Amino acid sequence: MTAKVGNTPGDLSAVSPAVPEAVRRRKPLSERPEAVIVGWIIVTAVFLGAWEWGGVTGRLNQLFFSRPSAVWGELVLGVRGTLITTDARYTLVAVFLGFTGAALAGVAVAFMLSQMPYLRKVVNPFFTALNSLPRVALAPLFVMWFGIGLFSHVMMAASLTFFVVFANTMAGIESVDQDHLLLARLQGATRWQTFKWFIVPSALPSIFIGLELGFIFGMLGTVSGEMIVGEAGFGVRLQRDAGIFNTSGYFATLFVLVLISALLAGVFQMAKRRLIRWQSLHLVSRGGA
């Protein structure tokens, strides 16, 4: 997440007014990838430097704020210990299982209900009510129902992912161009043809947004579930470190959490770009009409 801070030229110049002349003369900074990377490095360096300096000089209370070098130490310790092999694995398995099941179900139920307008209208208010429920409130209930093991945390992820994916898929289906549907009718397309050639491709970008959000929400569900009670996982770790005022350890876990989320977001972006290439194209020729 910190990587995004330096993304605009405004941020960059605020941090470093002395941009080299040679850089300024050509394209605007926002269009120069290497300049953006330089910006990221500067933001990171300034942030970490100030934090470390605050810690070393005692301006920041170490009990609450720790400092980068101490976090790094805890990180190394964690990596050598159970942070990756046990906790990260535990959380990711729970999120992955919950997310996959709920995402498939969300897409399937949305497509199914879009074909059954009556049932949809009946179900709609109940879905809205369930979705507006703060899901963390379900965590203790899930513990009662499913125990403190993995399954309880899988269900936490699923309960959040399902509705996000469902709602976005539904929105995608509803945003289908009426002219396209008219065209399908005029061309004599069957219901199945209309579905696979007109409706699904049109809903795809929206489904992807749903999946991306669904993953983030799934992570949220699992980690917050683990924080209430669990055998292992990021949430358990965070709760334990906070309890013993191990702020450095806490930040080390957060760091890994951010890293994994960012990595997976990148994977989503790549998959999206491949699957819906037509969305990112621009006019190549205005002439010759």
Add this chain to the structure above:
Amino acid sequence: MSGKTIVLDRVEQYFDSHNPGEPQKQVLQPTSLKMKSEEFVALVGPSGCGKTTVLNMVAGLIRPTSGTVTLDGQTPRVGDSDVGYLLARDALLPWRTALHNVSLPLEVRGVPKKEGGARARKILTEVGLGDFLDAYPSQLSHGMRQRVAVARTLVVEPRTLLMDEPFSALDAQTRLSLQQQFVQLWERVSSTVIFVTHDLTEAILMADRVLVFSARPGRVCAEFNIDLERPRALAELQGTDKFHDLFRQIWNVLRDEVHV
């Protein structure tokens, strides 16, 4: 394959009023029309006069309140593979290339992929888009997109062609070149055409017959045969005396209806 004979027998259309409680509104007064096989008929008239209603009846999209419509003696059916409908909006699928937009109606009809692709490629080349087969709609200009839409409509070689102001959204030059290209293609595919337009020049240049509709509720208030020779060179035709005579005659009728 020849164009279909289209017969409208005393068709009349009422639509529900937008304001609840009000009585239904008459859009089209009882109207009888007959279009010969391979005839090119243009419908002109003020907005809301029922021109598009006639088109939608022939397409089978709406049923007349009373009276009957027949294509070669049969009641029209939506999705009839023998009917092509071209809208003012191109309605291209943004996720399909030009080629795959044009081959779509063939896929729907179950034409083998290879054959469909070949036919789509051929007609796109004919409308001058041979170099843009793999371009997505977002990469094409307005005029090019409408050309793809024309190709998509003609690729199935429909025996009836319904066109609802297909060139109205284009600039003057693009419009003229598309009109010319369309007329050339049509002179070859031989289908019956009903062409709805606001543009009298376009109607005269392209059609065999121009029907002038009255203001709402619509009826045909005048009919003109356009005895210009085919094949037509549209750009040159616009300068001829014959064109100007026809334009003046029809405009004299149309003017009273559109209240200029």
